[in-house]
Amino acid sequence: MDWFRSLLFVPGNREDMLGKVGNLPADALVPDLEDSVPYPEKEHARETVGRVVKTLAQRGQAVIPRINSIDTGLAIDDMAAVVCAEVYGISVGKVESPWDVTQISSALETLEKKSGLAVGHTKLLLWLEGAKAIMLAYEIAKASPRIVAVGFGAEDYTNDMGVQRTETGEEVLFARSRVAVAARAADVLALDTPYVNFRDTEGLQRDAEQGLRLGFKGKFAIHPSQLETINATFSPSPEDVEYARRVIEAFEEAEARGSGATSLDGKMIDVPIVKRARYLLALAETASSRN
Numbered sequence: 001m002d003w004f005r006s007l008l009f010v011p012g013n014r015e016d017m018l019g020k021v022g023n024l025p026a027d028a029l030v031p032d033l034e035d036s037v038p039y040p041e042k043e044h045a046r047e048t049v050g051r052v053v054k055t056l057a058q059r060g061q062a063v064i065p066r067i068n069s070i071d072t073g074l075a076i077d078d079m080a081a082v083v084c085a086e087v088y089g090i091s092v093g094k095v096e097s098p099w100d101v102t103q104i105s106s107a108l109e110t111l112e113k114k115s116g117l118a119v120g121h122t123k124l125l126l127w128l129e130g131a132k133a134i135m136l137a138y139e140i141a142k143a144s145p146r147i148v149a150v151g152f153g154a155e156d157y158t159n160d161m162g163v164q165r166t167e168t169g170e171e172v173l174f175a176r177s178r179v180a181v182a183a184r185a186a187d188v189l190a191l192d193t194p195y196v197n198f199r200d201t202e203g204l205q206r207d208a209e210q211g212l213r214l215g216f217k218g219k220f221a222i223h224p225s226q227l228e229t230i231n232a233t234f235s236p237s238p239e240d241v242e243y244a245r246r247v248i249e250a251f252e253e254a255e256a257r258g259s260g261a262t263s264l265d266g267k268m269i270d271v272p273i274v275k276r277a278r279y280l281l282a283l284a285e286t287a288s289s290r291n
């Protein structure tokens, strides 16, 4: 299962930070060429990330560099600098339409052929963070078989809408939910926006739990100190696992007696609840293989 609970951003021009991520518990590493890199540093970042991606991949974490959006004119050179066997995929900022995805995908195909990689090797993780992208979320998420995930970017989204960002987040509730639902409908992973107050662990916890409840399966981190909270929030808890096991047991016993529904602790257990329990156990197994 391609599943990332936590994905750590590292500015692509910060070789000092890129050199320190080796032992961090991030499921994926996202060296950034986009908004954490100032314009005069773009080339330096591209060269640096291109040089370190193989080292970043050594511990088995997925390496997913984030490139500049197609309308900047930087995207093609960004991809050319980083695509290789060790790079799991490319994260694309500010995707606006399925057409953007087609352009990215055909550029990747050319690069893959040039480098002797299988066509389709490079996966896509797309950022939906403008009003237009939110309205086209499902069409974008379905636009290529390379797509494994879509991410919601709250800061760019609220900029585009011309609204204030608040701690409670009602200004992003519709867009955030829409990305989660579009991801599910397109059968790709929904990844939640970074929490920018990186010294506020309780705030992060609340925000990550809200994302989880909306249907996100993981969340971006901007600071190493956020990884533990994010991994814990998006992994099933021991209590959830125990309950899921009991649900499956109760259901199988009922089935053996020829009945489709039963009860456990005063709650009805039937097919969708058993499906959810099995899904949770599969997630728990993947999570424990990462810890």
Ligand code: COA
Residues within 6 Å of the ligand: 008, 009, 010, 011, 016, 017, 018, 020, 021, 032, 035, 036, 194, 198, 222, 223, 224
């Ligand atoms: N990746 C790797 N290492 C990081 C890191 C990151 N994202 N953020 C911080 N660190 C390191 C620091 O280099 C520092 O290392 P040191 O103790 O060996 O010196 C340590 O973690 C503690 O950092 P701290 O002093 O708490 O933070 P800072 O002021 O150095 O950095 C930010 C704060 C926000 C500038 C930094 O976390 C950052 O650049 N985050 C990523 C931003 C980004 O990519 N945004 C784009 C997506 S929205």
Ligand code: MG
Residues within 6 Å of the ligand: 035, 093, 094, 127, 129, 153, 156
């Ligand atoms: Mg953004």
